[in-house]
Amino acid sequence: MSTVDYEIKNTSELRHAEEAMRMGELENMRPLPRISVHAFCESEELQRVMERCANDRRMSKVSLRITSGGTAAAANMFSGAPTPNLIILETRASPANLLAELAPLAAVCDPSTKVVIVGYHNDIGLYRDLIRNGISEYIVQPVAMPDIMGAMAAIFVDPEAEPLGRSIAFIGAKGGVGASTVAHNCAFGISNLFSTETILADLDLPYGTANIDFDQDPAQGIAEAVFAPERLDEVFLDRLLTKCSEHLSLLAAPSLLDRAYDFEGHAFQPVMDVLQRSAPVTVLDVPHAWSDWTRSVLSNADEVVICAVPDLANLRNAKNMLDALRKMRPNDKVPHLILNQVGMPKRPEISVSDFCEPLEVEPIAIIPFDIGLFGNAANSGRMISEVDPKSPTSETFSQISHIVTGRVAIRKPRKGGLLGLLKRK
Incomplete structure (x- = not known):
């Protein structure tokens, strides 16, 4: 075995050992409520992590969808469909370009939708800027299952957080x-x-x-x-x-x-x-x-x-x-x-x-x-x-549903959890 292969093997084993130790953090986590989550993954690693999350007992009431793609895929999908309760978005964008990349998604994001960014730059300035602009959490790759589950729990299970519904x-x-x-x-x-x-x-x-x-x-x-x-x-x-x-x-x-x-x-x-x-x-x-x-x-x-x-x-x-x-x-x-x-x-x-x-x-x-x-x-x-x-009464009930939930017509651009980004335009 070469030195490079040995180092890669050791790094991989160390990462799995650390994740196994951190799984104990989830033991006392309450089950997540009935929410819809859509994850956009640019890497196979994050997709595997999300698939593991989907099979966890604490996610039994969560409606989870996993899609290959990044910010552009998310903005395109939600331009004609309502956004879920939580979007998990992986992006390789640089700190200088990340906010601009998120702007199209901000234009179609529902007001109540939360957003978690999975990025590749450990930059405290970027983190603060994202939080200021309405992002719920920023996690740096490589991420493990406890990172994703912990982020969701902090948003939807934290007893001090605002009621979900x-x-x-x-x-x-x-x-x-x-x-x-x-x-x-x-x-x-x-x-x-x-x-x-x-x-x-x-x-x-x-x-x-x-x-x-x-x-x-x-x-x-x-x-x-x-x-x-x-x-x-x-x-x-x-x-x-x-x-x-x-x-x-x-x-x-x-x-x-x-x-x-x-x-x-x-x-x-x-x-x-x-x-x-x-x-x-x-x-x-x-x-x-x-x-x-x-x-x-x-x-x-x-x-x-x-x-x-x-x-x-x-x-x-x-x-x-x-x-x-x-x-x-x-x-x-x-x-x-x-x-x-x-x-x-x-x-x-x-x-x-x-x-x-x-x-x-x-x-x-x-x-x-x-x-x-x-x-x-x-x-x-x-x-x-x-x-x-197709009856007019059915359309009336659709309009009532939009009004009482505070939503507007689906195809009309709307402000969302990325509110701060809109102010920069």
């Missing part, structure tokens, strides 16, 4: 206005349109319909979480969820009348906390009621959507709810309004302009009455976009 609460101004149907279709739309892991929580324990709408019959659900808060954590929650589609999970209501469902004001807060740590988006289907616990849920949700039909009782109730929520949430934006079942035959209606004028809000969507479309979807246990994806 946003909660969107839907409530009807009156019973029977279709707020649950709207909530379920929006949850399905968010999960499908953006490939975002989404949890739909049906908070109407006695009468919830999410299990019917998705043709599910789960043995457990939200009742077990609410009535046993001392057991509630991400692992316990995972056992209670039912998979509805590739990116949508359901926390179903029991829909039984075998007991009374009386709750204290903050009974659902532990559930909401765990849901926010478990997925990027949680849709809360809140029953039409006004109690301590519903007020608490609506107060703490990131977004509130009120569904109403254009009649006098709905107008009164919507006005009262908006006034109350404005006081309860003085530092948040006004709840969204959706007008549903508009144009029902033989039913006197208040015009949209007359309905919205006293509310001082404009509806984000007007959904026409279509008993055939909605009836077929309900009876088949499917969503509107599955029954008739």
